[in-house]
Amino acid sequence: MTSIYEFDQKDLENYFLSVGDKKFRAVQILEWLYRHQVSSFDEMTNLSVKASNLLKEKFSIEPLNLTLRQESKDGTVKYLFTLEDGHLIETVLMRHPYGNSVCVTSQVGCNMGCSFCASGELGKIRNLTHAEMVLQVLHVNRELAKYNERVTNVVVMGIGEPFDNYTNVIKFLRTLNYPKGFEIGARHITVSTCGIVPKIKEFADFELQVNLAISLHAPNNELRSKIMKINNAYKIEEVLDAVKYYLEKTNRRVTFEYILLKGVNDSVECANELARLIKGINAYVNLIPYNPVSTKKYLQTSHDDSERFFAVLHKNNINATIRIEHGNDIDAACGQLRAKELRKKA
Ligand code: SAH
Numbered sequence: 001m002t003s004i005y006e007f008d009q010k011d012l013e014n015y016f017l018s019v020g021d022k023k024f025r026a027v028q029i030l031e032w033l034y035r036h037q038v039s040s041f042d043e044m045t046n047l048s049v050k051a052s053n054l055l056k057e058k059f060s061i062e063p064l065n066l067t068l069r070q071e072s073k074d075g076t077v078k079y080l081f082t083l084e085d086g087h088l089i090e091t092v093l094m095r096h097p098y099g100n101s102v103c104v105t106s107q108v109g110c111n112m113g114c115s116f117c118a119s120g121e122l123g124k125i126r127n128l129t130h131a132e133m134v135l136q137v138l139h140v141n142r143e144l145a146k147y148n149e150r151v152t153n154v155v156v157m158g159i160g161e162p163f164d165n166y167t168n169v170i171k172f173l174r175t176l177n178y179p180k181g182f183e184i185g186a187r188h189i190t191v192s193t194c195g196i197v198p199k200i201k202e203f204a205d206f207e208l209q210v211n212l213a214i215s216l217h218a219p220n221n222e223l224r225s226k227i228m229k230i231n232n233a234y235k236i237e238e239v240l241d242a243v244k245y246y247l248e249k250t251n252r253r254v255t256f257e258y259i260l261l262k263g264v265n266d267s268v269e270c271a272n273e274l275a276r277l278i279k280g281i282n283a284y285v286n287l288i289p290y291n292p293v294s295t296k297k298y299l300q301t302s303h304d305d306s307e308r309f310f311a312v313l314h315k316n317n318i319n320a321t322i323r324i325e326h327g328n329d330i331d332a333a334c335g336q337l338r339a340k341e342l343r344k345k346a
Contacts, residue, residue, distance in 0.1 A: 004033065004059040005131035005138070008175055016051070025051055027180055034181035037142055039063065063142075064135045068341070076327030079139065080341060083108070083132060087125060088338045090158055091136040093143075094326045099152030099188070102140050104133055106169055107160025112194050113229040114215075116261060118293040118339040119159040127165040133172040137182060154184055157192040157213070159338060163199035173210050186210045192257065197234040200242035204249040213255040213286070214243060218265050219273035227264065240281070247282055254281070259288045260301035260309060271312035284319035291328060293339070 007015065012026035025047065032044045041047075041055045067088065068080035075095040080088055092103040110117070111124040136158075141151045154176055156162045162169040169191065176184045192213040193200065203212060216239075218224035224231040234242075243254055256278060260266045274285070287310060290300045301309070306322055313320040 001060040002058065003129070003131035003135075004029070004055065004061050005134045006129060007059075008130075008171060009178070009180075019054060021048075021051055021054075029055070030178065030180050033061075034138070034175075034178070037138065037145065064132070064139055066139070070327075070330040072327035072330045074326060076330065077140075077143075078327060078330050079136075080338065081136070081139075088341055089128065089132070089136070090338050091140065092158065092327065093140050093151075096153070100140075100144055100149060101153035101155060102137055102151050103155050103158045104136050104172075105158030105160055106133065106156055106162040106165050110160050111164065112161045114194065114217075115227045115229075116259060116290065116293070116296055116298045118295070121295065121339055122342065124160070124164070127168060128160070130168050130171045130175065133168065134175055137176065141182070151182065151184065153188040153190075155190045155192065155213075157190070161194055161196065162191050163193045163196040163203070166199050166202070170206065173206075173208060177208055177210075190255070194228060194230045195234050195239040195242075196230070197238050197242045200239070200246055204246040209250070209252065211252075211255065212246060213257055214239065215259075216256045216274075217259050217261075219270050219277050223265055223270075227261070236277070240277070243281065243283070252282075254283045256283050256285045257288055258285055259290050260306050261290050262299040262301045262305075264298065266301040266305055266309055268308065268312055271309045272316070275313055275316035275318050278318065279316070284321070285313055287320060287322045289323065289325050291325070295339075 009026045009030060012029055013023045016025040017023060028046055029044065032038045038044060041052055041061060044052065064081040066079060067082045070078045077093040079091045081091065082088055087108040089105040089108060091105060094101045105128060107127050108125040109122050110120040113120045137151055137154060144150050156169060173189060176182050176189055177186050186208040190211040190213055192215060194215045217228060221231060221236050224236055247254065287306060290298055292300060310320055310322055
């Protein structure tokens, strides 16, 4: 059965028109799903009996199946969900002074094969559906509702490459922003890509002002190709050209993510090279402390060396921040919880 969460306003309108009912059912239903967060069709009390019966016949309204929930000392919560076909995905809630941010998974596994990342270890199994992404946010929103809080920010930075699941992700972004639904401001939503050039260009035409983050992680092609397979398909210059195109079209700012890997990309030379590379681009650099993965050889850059890297960027007038780590006592880095569960089963 199709999940009701697969449908957006247009889909529901088309469906109800096709069965001889009214268009406005769509908005009624979406309000029940996302505003009132009901868990059964029977709770949708303003529907006609006919509409209600149709929904029950045609659609499921099942939530995601929670398999594991870990809560960190700093309030970060990590969820492991089991999908209908048995696959595992992760979602993370981070509590910030400015709001509640949810990190959403976009694929089961990942094909990008970044050498430092736990998510790509077993490759991509499949794309997540719109419903499966929506339900991650809904699950967290329901938990927060108990404390009169809600999800205020979403980052599509969980397992997977969102631009390798472009159509579903775009529909999901619209649902997040939908005024009768979650109503999350576009500027409070961020999508992160490892640098799929044609999709960065396509994203320049997306109507919502959603933030774009690019996982750069190295200041030159030689090094980037060593740690990110995607660099063999799209070189740094092509990624930067696509970013410039995006910036021209949208008049916005991008984020460059840069994981600091000890002895790999964290030298003063690398910092200087990075500064030269992105000079003049309206961007800021998010320096990410590496979250060690047990099966990988990489180590985290020390605090002092991270500060040193940051200082070089700062001296060169590059806006940068060092990301604060969240939930490092609970396997909160990308794909680690899932990878650990899969290893247990192997
Ligand atoms: N595929 C997308 C989004 C998912 S990964 C992308 O590449 O941007 C989100 C971010 O987490 C990326 O910048 C990724 O490189 C980074 N990341 C992956 N593994 C990590 C780890 N162990 N520690 C810190 N950051 C990691």
